Amino acid sequence: MSSRSSGENAREIPEATVARLPVYLRALTGLTEGGIATCSSEELAAAAGVNSAKLRKDLSYLGSYGTRGVGYDVEYLTYQIAREIGVTQDWPVVIVGIGNLGHALANYSGFRSRGFRVVALLDADPARAGEEVAGIAVRPFDELEQIVADHAVAIGVIATPAAAAQSVADRMVASGISSILNFAPSVLAVPAGVDVRKVDLSIELQILAYHEQRKAAVEAVAATDAAPLAPGGVS
Amino acid sequence: MSSRSSGENAREIPEATVARLPVYLRALTGLTEGGIATCSSEELAAAAGVNSAKLRKDLSYLGSYGTRGVGYDVEYLTYQIAREIGVTQDWPVVIVGIGNLGHALANYSGFRSRGFRVVALLDADPARAGEEVAGIAVRPFDELEQIVADHAVAIGVIATPAAAAQSVADRMVASGISSILNFAPSVLAVPAGVDVRKVDLSIELQILAYHEQRKAAVEAVAATDAAPLAPGGVS
DNA sequence: TAGATTGTTAATCGATTAACAATC
DNA sequence: TAGATTGTTAATCGATTAACAATC
Known part of the structure; x- marks a missing residue:
C-alpha cells in the first residue's frame, strides 16, 4: 500500500488467514503433546477444525514449510507460525x-x-x-x-x-x-x-440466539407442512 | 438449502450481517439513553463503528424500517432488530x-x-x-x-x-x-x-501481536530508509 | 417544491474451495 | 518407479462499498 519498495514486507497475509494462524498453532501444540512428529494437511486441518484446502492456502502465505508426499514437520511448522505471529517474542x-x-x-x-x-x-x-x-x-x-x-x-x-x-x-x-x-x-x-x-460476550450469545430462533422456526414450519392439509401460510 | 418452498423464511440474512445486528442494538440503546428519538443511518453507523452504506445494506435484509428524508425511529428500529435476533424472548x-x-x-x-x-x-x-x-x-x-x-x-x-x-x-x-x-x-x-x-482470549491477543509486530517492522524499515539523517522520531 | 436520506443496484474486493500439476 | 501429498491455480461465492434513483 505504501510507496515503499516491496521487498522485505511484501508478504501481505490476509486478515482471515492471520485470525486462523493461532488456531493452527494450538492444534500443532496438541499434536506435539500427543507425540506426533509429522502430519499431513488433512490431519492438521482436522485438529484445527477447518478444511485442508484452506489450511494449505493459509500456510502458503507464510512460505513452503511442508514436503510433498510427506507432510509437515510439527516442530518446524510450529516454530514458523509462532515466528510469523510474533509469539516467539515477549x-x-x-x-x-x-x-x-x-x-x-x-x-x-x-x-x-x-x-x-x-x-x-x-x-x-x-x-x-x-x-x-x-x-x-x-x-x-x-x-x-x-x-x-x-x-x-x-x-x-x-x-x-x-x-x-x-x-x-x-x-x-x-x-x-x-x-x-x-x-x-x-x-x-x-x-x-x-x-x-x-x-463481547453478550454479542456472541446473541448470535447463537439468532440461529437458535431460526432452528425453532424451521422446525415449526416442518411440523406445519407435515400436517394433513397445512394452510400453507406465507408471511 | 432445503427443498422447502421459500416463502416464510426466505429472508436469508448473511452471517456477517447477523454478527453486526447486536452491535446496532447496543448503539441504539446508547442513543435511547442519550434521549435521541430519531437518527439517520450516518449517525447510527458512527455510533456502531461501521460505515453507513454497510449499515443500510444490513438493515435492508430485515425490511424497510426507515423513512426516506428523515431517518429511523430509534425505538421502533430497536424493537425490530431485537425481534429479528430473538432477544425479545427469554x-x-x-x-x-x-x-x-x-x-x-x-x-x-x-x-x-x-x-x-x-x-x-x-x-x-x-x-x-x-x-x-x-x-x-x-x-x-x-x-x-x-x-x-x-x-x-x-x-x-x-x-x-x-x-x-x-x-x-x-x-x-x-x-x-x-x-x-x-x-x-x-x-x-x-x-x-x-x-x-x-x-478464545489468547487468540485475540495473538492477532494483536501479529499486527503489533508488523508495525514495529515497518517502523524499522522506515528508520533504515531515513538513516543518514534523523535516527527517526517515529511516534 | 427543495432538501434530505433511505433502500437498492452494480461494481469491486476478498475469502473459500475444488482440482491438479509439481514433486517428494 | 508408484503412491502420497503439497503448493498453486482458477472458479465460485460472499461481503463491502460507492453511487443514485426513489421518495419522504
Missing part, C-alpha cells in the same frame, strides 16, 4: 479494570504460555491498590504511563465498565500503547495506527 | 465450569439485560456444590440433564479447562442443548444442527 501487557473479568484474565494461563506477560494490573479504585491477584499487585490507574514506559508495553487490555473504557483507551494511547483488547461493551475511538479488537 | 442458559471465568460470566450483567437468564451454574467438583455465585447456587454437573429438561435450556456456556470441554459438550448435546458458547481453548466436535461459537 509481549508485556497491562490489564486495566480488576473486576470479575479482570481477575479471570489475570489468572488466565493461556496468556503466559504464548509470550504474553502481565506486567501490571491497574484499577481506578484506590481501595484496590495493594491487593494481589494471581501473584501480581494491583496498582492505581495513574501509574499507567510510568509502567508503560518502564516495561515498553505495547498491548493493553480493557476490562472496565463501558463508561470508563474510552477514557482508559485515550490514556493508553497517549502513553504509547498501540494495540488494545477491549472487553468493555463500547465502541472505542482511537487514532489511525492503533489496533483495537473487541470481545 | 433464553435460559446454563454455565458449566465455575472457575475464574465462570465466576465472571455468572456476574456479567450484559446477559440478563438481553434476555439471557442463567438458570444454573454447574461444576464437576462436588466440593463446589452448595457455593453461591451471583446469587445462583452451584450444582453438581450430573444434574445437567434434569436442569436442561426442567428449564428448556437451549444454550450452554462452557468455561471449563480444555481437557473437559469435549465431554461437557457431548453431555450438553445429548441433553438437548443445540447452541454452545465455548470459552475453553479446544475445538469441539458436535453433530450437524448444533451451533458452536468460540471465544
